[in-house]
Amino acid sequence: MKASGTPHVMLVRAALRRTGRAQVFVTGTSMLPTIQPGTRVTITARPFEAVRTGDVVAFALGPDIFVHRVVDRDRNRLVTLGDNMPLLDPPVHAQAFLGHGEGIADPVARPVGGDIPATDLTDTTIWCPRPPSDRSPVQRLAVLGATVRTADPHAFGPTAAPRGGRIAVSGFGAGTVSQIPALMRAVDGPCHLLVGYRFGRPEDTGCLPPDVADHHVRPAAPLREVSLEAALNTIAGVFGGGRVSDGLVSAR
Numbered sequence: 001m002k003a004s005g006t007p008h009v010m011l012v013r014a015a016l017r018r019t020g021r022a023q024v025f026v027t028g029t030s031m032l033p034t035i036q037p038g039t040r041v042t043i044t045a046r047p048f049e050a051v052r053t054g055d056v057v058a059f060a061l062g063p064d065i066f067v068h069r070v071v072d073r074d075r076n077r078l079v080t081l082g083d084n085m086p087l088l089d090p091p092v093h094a095q096a097f098l099g100h101g102e103g104i105a106d107p108v109a110r111p112v113g114g115d116i117p118a119t120d121l122t123d124t125t126i127w128c129p130r131p132p133s134d135r136s137p138v139q140r141l142a143v144l145g146a147t148v149r150t151a152d153p154h155a156f157g158p159t160a161a162p163r164g165g166r167i168a169v170s171g172f173g174a175g176t177v178s179q180i181p182a183l184m185r186a187v188d189g190p191c192h193l194l195v196g197y198r199f200g201r202p203e204d205t206g207c208l209p210p211d212v213a214d215h216h217v218r219p220a221a222p223l224r225e226v227s228l229e230a231a232l233n234t235i236a237g238v239f240g241g242g243r244v245s246d247g248l249v250s251a252r
Helices: 009-019 136-143 177-185 228-239
Strands: 021-027 040-044 056-061 064-073 077-081 097-101 124-128 147-150 164-171 191-195 217-220 243-245 249-250
Touching: 009 021, 009 040, 009 097, 040 217, 064 097, 136 147, 136 191, 136 228, 147 164, 147 228, 164 177, 191 228
Parallel strands: 124 147, 124 191, 164 191, 164 217
Antiparallel strands: 021 040, 040 097, 056 064, 056 097, 064 077, 243 249
16 A cells, blocks of 8 residues: 655655654555555564564655565565555565554465366466477476467457456466466356566556456566466466465476
8 A cells, every 4th residue: 555645755764763653644455454545554663674474564666655565575675565466566675665564464364375186277278478488388288278379468458358367477476376276266258377478567668467367376486587488387287286385386
């Protein structure tokens, strides 16, 4: 959620330095149902190194302040996500970090991985931006009934997207590939998997708008870029009855 009134980042930083606390009102729906629009959020100072997965943090993105949840981290960056958003945020580095959101509830649990039975992919089309250089995952998916086709990003514009359920597989997906079978079972009609495409703002060259897809999942750890071929292998592992752990699939 974005802080309303676009408070100056420097003013919030000054308050945190002076008193260790700052308050902002947030707008938008990205943290529903955890945080309602118009809520006043208290930000408390905390060392960047002390932030843990599950914490809600405030950070600067350009001139704006966002309040989102940490879903992963390493030494140099936080991976954040709005509880109600389909895509991960750009990585948050120490320079952009402001503080910790105080007294915010845990998120609604998302589905987790586990044993996945083999699934029939008849009536499923897997779209790729280019022909895969390794044909082996294509052959594995074809055995399960899937059709693999190529199309450039313009084929998925607002009026050209294929009819049916659309699931995007990219490094910025909020969910994991383990959720794909359940998502597909909820689709009435054909299903389309968009693999190897980039998603972002319309002005970003080569990016598709996120709302082209109904759901976004990732084939690996958060924000980890994987090749088209590796993503297809991961999907083939899911539907071949592999086991998922942390979004990674080991095919049996």
